[in-house]
Amino acid sequence: MAERRTTSTTTSTTTTGTGAALTGHQSAEPDLGVLTAQVLFSVQRELFGALAEQGFDDIQPRAGAVLAYLRADGIRASELARVSGQHKQVIGTLVDDLERLGYVERRPDPADRRAKLVCPTDRGLLQMAAATAIMRAIEDRHAKALGAQEYAAFKTALHRVAELQRTARHDGRDTGTPSGGPGEE
Template identity: 40%
Template sequence: MTMSATADGRPGFELPLLLLAGFRALIDELHAELARQGHPDVRPAHGFAMQAIGLPGSSATEVARRLGVSKQAAGKTIDRLAELGYAERVDDPADGRRKLVRLTPRGLDSLTRSAVIFDALRARWAQALGPARLSDLEDALRTVAPPAGLDTVSWFSGS
């Protein structure tokens, strides 16, 4: 039995593995640095959820839709974020019957630090690959991949 390969001799299965490994390397480094900066309990799913909550806040139903998960799954993640001090449920000023999920100052700090850390990680990749190669890689990925949505969590979980 022989393994198939593309015209340039590289096996096709390697590309998604390399992309996943690159993603994992960035996310693992991000979370290690977040832990050093005072956010040891933040997990990748929490980051996706905080992005889904957004700066103005959202309902649990909106968070679930943005993440591509059930309302119950979103609720569990929101509960955990609230336990950790990253989010809170408040009355929606536009509709008193509804609760709004908002990020706390701790949640906002985590997202702000994440942005700075991602910039530093990108700078390290630019140093390792060269700025032009990294820009070419990003441009190439934008050409072949649709914009990333927040429903990555459901994609990985199979929901």
């Protein structure tokens, strides 16, 4: 990696695996987005690989936007969209796919007959139990490697960062643009 230093900034040139050069003001440390993506994709590979080995080989990681938030007694699609951060249309498509595969079914909501609940089928409940056990094993492995106290502190901090990010997104503060609009200060 070649570096050219000035008094105020560091510009670096990095060569990618394809030989293309990337130039910019990049930190030596991966940022929050890179780190969380690395964790997410690695956990998804392990989780869905283990689920496939247990006979749940027909679901893809994108289904996690529904499966991770599904409750045994059901949940409205609008609530799935809210808690997962996905658009309602995306959730609707995923629920359609999971319904076709036999993991969920739509039932009338007893609290409001106009609304539908997304409920796990027997197969869905089996998948939920398997996923819970796999995730518990993944978390136990990390807690053992880091120490239970350090891992608990990490999860607490990650929960706080996730909540701060959700709040910033809803307040319009995540774009790097002042709240007055583009170019205004």
